[in-house]
Each structure stands twice: as structure tokens, then as C-alpha cells.
Amino acid sequence: MNISFLFGGIARALSTPQYRNYWAGNGISTTGRWAHRVAVGWLTWELTESEAWLGIVAFADLFPTVVIPIFSGVIADRIGYVRLMRYTVLGAAAVAALFAGLVALGRIDIYLVVALSALIGTLEAGSGPARISVVHVLVPRSELAAAIALNTATFNLARMIGPAIAGGLIIWTNVATAIAFNAASYVIFLAILLHLREMPNPRDGEVRANMAREIWEAVRYIIDHPGVRIIMVLIVATALLIRPVIELLPGFAVEVFNRGPGGLSTLLSSMGLGAAASGLWLARRGDTRGLTRLVVWSFLITALALFAFAVTNIFWLGVGLIIAVGYFLLIGGISSQSLVQNVVAPQLRARVLSLYLVASFGLPSLGALVIGWIASLAGLQVTFAVAVVIAVLIWLWARPIASAQANDLERID
Structure with a gap:
């Protein structure tokens, strides 16, 4: 009984090295992102003990998803999926590292939490269209459905694993470490993206x-x-x-x-x-x-x-x-x-x-x-x-x- 029989489309999609590397890096980054959300929520409560501030911080993090993808989709089609992801992931890694440093040094306040959450939410939303579009060029068309489903399943597993990691890090170390974990996950993903070959841009030479x-x-x-x-x-x-x-x-x-x-x-x-x-x-x-x-x-x-x-x-x-x-x-x-x-x-x-x-x-x-x-x-x-x-x-x-x-x-x- 071979592995393809046991795992079907999962094995076939992961047999493509470019997709396999991307899937691993994206999964690590998504896990870090969910850990970050839990850590920032806990930090917000520690700073304010206010349900209203919890809602404001969550809104700052998530609202960019409503607007930013419309524009970043245009940019992704112009400059290429991998290049846009490199820029946004590098930016998110820098913001997360700054966030962790400010928390570790005790230089954070709720207004900085809102601002940094909005910034990292904007960068995440900016990479969204590229993250899902790139799958189409990483796997054969016949394996597209399996690859998309595997990405989504991984997202949901990360949604369970990330908060558990954040909880452990907060209990055994501190909030800054949990946020630094997210920064490290971005760095890992960026390293994989830097080794991912540039995809042909179907709009090369087109007048914008x-x-x-x-x-x-x-x-x-x-x-x-x-x-x-x-x-x-x-x-x-x-x-x-x-x-x-x-x-x-x-x-x-x-x-x-x-x-x-x-x-x-x-x-x-x-x-x-x-x-x-x-x-x-x-x-x-x-x-x-x-x-x-x-x-x-x-x-x-x-x-x-x-x-x-x-x-x-x-x-x-x-x-x-x-x-x-x-x-x-x-x-x-x-x-x-x-x-x-x-x-x-x-x-x-x-x-x-x-x-x-x-x-x-x-x-x-x-x-x-x-x-x-x-x-x-x-x-x-x-x-x-x-x-x-x-x-x-x-x-x-x-x-x-x-x-x-x-x-x-x-x-x-």
C-alpha cells in the first residue's frame, strides 16, 4: 500500500517541492500569527482590563481585511505573487520584532498596541491575494483542489495550535516571547520565500x-x-x-x-x-x-x-x-x-x-x-x-x- 493511496491528493500535492516548501512556511507563519493574536489580546487585558479595548484592538487587526486585499490584488498582478509576499512578510517580521521588543522593555501602551496591530493587520491583509493565488502556479492544475484544501486545513489546524503555543509561552515566559515567536515564524517563512523561484508574470510588458x-x-x-x-x-x-x-x-x-x-x-x-x-x-x-x-x-x-x-x-x-x-x-x-x-x-x-x-x-x-x-x-x-x-x-x-x-x-x- 503506497503513501499516495493512503493520503490521496495530499501526497500528490506535497510531492511538488516548490509547493511543499511554501505550504510548510505558510503553515508556520499562520501558527505564529494565531499565537500573536492571543498574546496581544492578553496584553490588552493586562494593560486595560477593558472589554471595549479588546474590541478596538481586534477591530484594528481585522478591519484591513475588508479593504486592503482589493488594492493588494492589483499590486500582486502587477509585480508578481512571490515578490509581494516577500515585501509584506519582511514588513510583518519587522513590526512583530518591534512589538516584542517594546513589550520586553516595558515601553508599550494601549495606543501603541492599537497602532502596531493595525500595521501588522494591514501587512497580513496585503499578502492575502498573493498567498492564495500563488498556489495555482506551484502545483499542476490537476492537483489544485487538493493543494487549496490542504492550505485551508492547515489554517484551521494553526488556529488550534497557535493559541496553545501562546498560552504555554505566556505561562512559562512572558507575552513578549509569544509575540517574538510570531516574528520568528515570519523570518522562517521569508527565508523560504527567498528560495522560491519567481513565477512568470502574465502581465509582463502590459501597459498598466x-x-x-x-x-x-x-x-x-x-x-x-x-x-x-x-x-x-x-x-x-x-x-x-x-x-x-x-x-x-x-x-x-x-x-x-x-x-x-x-x-x-x-x-x-x-x-x-x-x-x-x-x-x-x-x-x-x-x-x-x-x-x-x-x-x-x-x-x-x-x-x-x-x-x-x-x-x-x-x-x-x-x-x-x-x-x-x-x-x-x-x-x-x-x-x-x-x-x-x-x-x-x-x-x-x-x-x-x-x-x-x-x-x-x-x-x-x-x-x-x-x-x-x-x-x-x-x-x-x-x-x-x-x-x-x-x-x-x-x-x-x-x-x-x-x-x-x-x-x-x-x-x-
């Missing part, structure tokens, strides 16, 4: 338009391509109607299940477990064929699982249902990204994927804001039940359209 026009070219591409358009519709619907449950899980833990922080931790960990499992399954599956069907049906199953989660008051049933939500939510997300990457024109790839990033990771904050406000008036359970009904109506409209585009979205010639 202004940035706004180049962004509009990506928007027009999505509108004019029927397959990409329907995939993006489902992504936006997921972001606004389903994905906000993650941000509102604290409300479910307290108001619906009458649990405290332990209950919230169980719900979050369970959702992460489902997400990691689906990522590994898709990576082992490693085939673009059938992904359109997975996108369509995972959207419906996620919605139905969320409906059941929203209406139950039984905690352990809710845990099982949130595992299902995490599992099928990520199947839809990974499959959608794989299909978009599979068909998008090379000269537009980073720009189109930057819009994908904004829809997937930026719009949920808007969805959480709106759904949270409605829930404050109507209650969480009723609000999410209505959101799911709307999602199912969208699915009924979108299913035949997406199915008709499957051959084009899944072609590997």
Missing part, C-alpha cells in the same frame, strides 16, 4: 491602467463570467446569512444554552474541528470534478444544520450541529475557491481572488452587525431561522444555474 480601472476589470470579469458569478453569489449569501453565526456564538452560549466561557469554548472548538476535518477530506479527495455539486449541496446542508442549531435549546445537540455547520461551511468555501482559481484568467487571478477574500472574510463582519442588531430586537433563534429561510430560497434559485456551469468551472484542460 490606473488602479481603480484594474479593480473594475476584476469586477467586470466576475459579472461577465456566468460560472464565477453564481459562485460569488453563493459566497456573498453565505457571508451575510450563515457565516455571522461564528461572531454571535457568545450569544448562543449564554442566552440559548445558559453556558459560560466553557460552553463558548466548546462551541468554537467543535466548529473548528468540523472545519479541519472537511479540509483534510477535500485535500485527500484532490479532484476538481464534482466540486460544483459540493458547493451547491454544502450550501443547503450548512443552512439546514444552522436552522436546527438555531432552534434547539439542548447544548450537546447544538455541539453536534455546529460541528456539521463547520464541516459543510468549509467544504463550500474551499470548493468555491478551487473553482474560481481553476477558471480565472491568469492576468486577473490576484484581483479576482482579492474580491473573493473580501466577500469571504470582510462581508461576515457586516452580516454580523446587521444580524446582531436584528437579533437584539427579535432574538437570536428567530433571526437565524429567518436568515436560513432566505438562504434556502437563494439556493432554490441558484442550484440549476450553478449546475449548468459545472463543466466550465471544473475543466482541467
Whole structure:
């Protein structure tokens, strides 16, 4: 029994040295980033003992994801994915090292925490389109689905491992060491990027338009391509109607299940477990064929699982249902990204994927804001039940359209 039989698409994707090195460096960097977030959150609490400041620091770190990728996607298409990642990772390493040094020397205050968090969040957001676009040129097209799924599974594993490392470092050393761990993870990733060969730029020799026009070219591409358009519709619907449950899980833990922080931790960990499992399954599956069907049906199953989660008051049933939500939510997300990457024109790839990033990771904050406000008036359970009904109506409209585009979205010639 060979290793390819056991691990399927994972083994085939990792058999490509360039991708294998990139995957390892990106995974180390992502682990460091999650450790950094936990360490900065703890530092914020030590400095202020204020929930409001915790929210401000988190906003400073995450808000750049809503805006920056739109512009960095244009830059990535202009100068190349690897070059942009080198610049942003070098900058992030420098900021993290400065952050750790200021904490170690006792020269930090909450205003510097906000400023440095915004800066490192901006650099991370700036590398986002390049990080996901580069996978397409590191592996053969036939292994693209496996490589994207493996990257996403690794992200979710890092989300569990990074905080554990940060907790240990804070307990046994101090916060500065946990932040320095992130700086070291960036340095490792940068060393790998410096040995990664430059990828051919499909836009070499092209006369550049202004940035706004180049962004509009990506928007027009999505509108004019029927397959990409329907995939993006489902992504936006997921972001606004389903994905906000993650941000509102604290409300479910307290108001619906009458649990405290332990209950919230169980719900979050369970959702992460489902997400990691689906990522590994898709990576082992490693085939673009059938992904359109997975996108369509995972959207419906996620919605139905969320409906059941929203209406139950039984905690352990809710845990099982949130595992299902995490599992099928990520199947839809990974499959959608794989299909978009599979068909998008090379000269537009980073720009189109930057819009994908904004829809997937930026719009949920808007969805959480709106759904949270409605829930404050109507209650969480009723609000999410209505959101799911709307999602199912969208699915009924979108299913035949997406199915008709499957051959084009899944072609590997």
C-alpha cells in the first residue's frame, strides 16, 4: 500500500517541492500569527482590563481585511505573487520584532498596541491575494483542489495550535516571547520565500491602467463570467446569512444554552474541528470534478444544520450541529475557491481572488452587525431561522444555474 493511496491528493500535492516548501512556511507563519493574536489580546487585558479595548484592538487587526486585499490584488498582478509576499512578510517580521521588543522593555501602551496591530493587520491583509493565488502556479492544475484544501486545513489546524503555543509561552515566559515567536515564524517563512523561484508574470510588458480601472476589470470579469458569478453569489449569501453565526456564538452560549466561557469554548472548538476535518477530506479527495455539486449541496446542508442549531435549546445537540455547520461551511468555501482559481484568467487571478477574500472574510463582519442588531430586537433563534429561510430560497434559485456551469468551472484542460 503506497503513501499516495493512503493520503490521496495530499501526497500528490506535497510531492511538488516548490509547493511543499511554501505550504510548510505558510503553515508556520499562520501558527505564529494565531499565537500573536492571543498574546496581544492578553496584553490588552493586562494593560486595560477593558472589554471595549479588546474590541478596538481586534477591530484594528481585522478591519484591513475588508479593504486592503482589493488594492493588494492589483499590486500582486502587477509585480508578481512571490515578490509581494516577500515585501509584506519582511514588513510583518519587522513590526512583530518591534512589538516584542517594546513589550520586553516595558515601553508599550494601549495606543501603541492599537497602532502596531493595525500595521501588522494591514501587512497580513496585503499578502492575502498573493498567498492564495500563488498556489495555482506551484502545483499542476490537476492537483489544485487538493493543494487549496490542504492550505485551508492547515489554517484551521494553526488556529488550534497557535493559541496553545501562546498560552504555554505566556505561562512559562512572558507575552513578549509569544509575540517574538510570531516574528520568528515570519523570518522562517521569508527565508523560504527567498528560495522560491519567481513565477512568470502574465502581465509582463502590459501597459498598466490606473488602479481603480484594474479593480473594475476584476469586477467586470466576475459579472461577465456566468460560472464565477453564481459562485460569488453563493459566497456573498453565505457571508451575510450563515457565516455571522461564528461572531454571535457568545450569544448562543449564554442566552440559548445558559453556558459560560466553557460552553463558548466548546462551541468554537467543535466548529473548528468540523472545519479541519472537511479540509483534510477535500485535500485527500484532490479532484476538481464534482466540486460544483459540493458547493451547491454544502450550501443547503450548512443552512439546514444552522436552522436546527438555531432552534434547539439542548447544548450537546447544538455541539453536534455546529460541528456539521463547520464541516459543510468549509467544504463550500474551499470548493468555491478551487473553482474560481481553476477558471480565472491568469492576468486577473490576484484581483479576482482579492474580491473573493473580501466577500469571504470582510462581508461576515457586516452580516454580523446587521444580524446582531436584528437579533437584539427579535432574538437570536428567530433571526437565524429567518436568515436560513432566505438562504434556502437563494439556493432554490441558484442550484440549476450553478449546475449548468459545472463543466466550465471544473475543466482541467
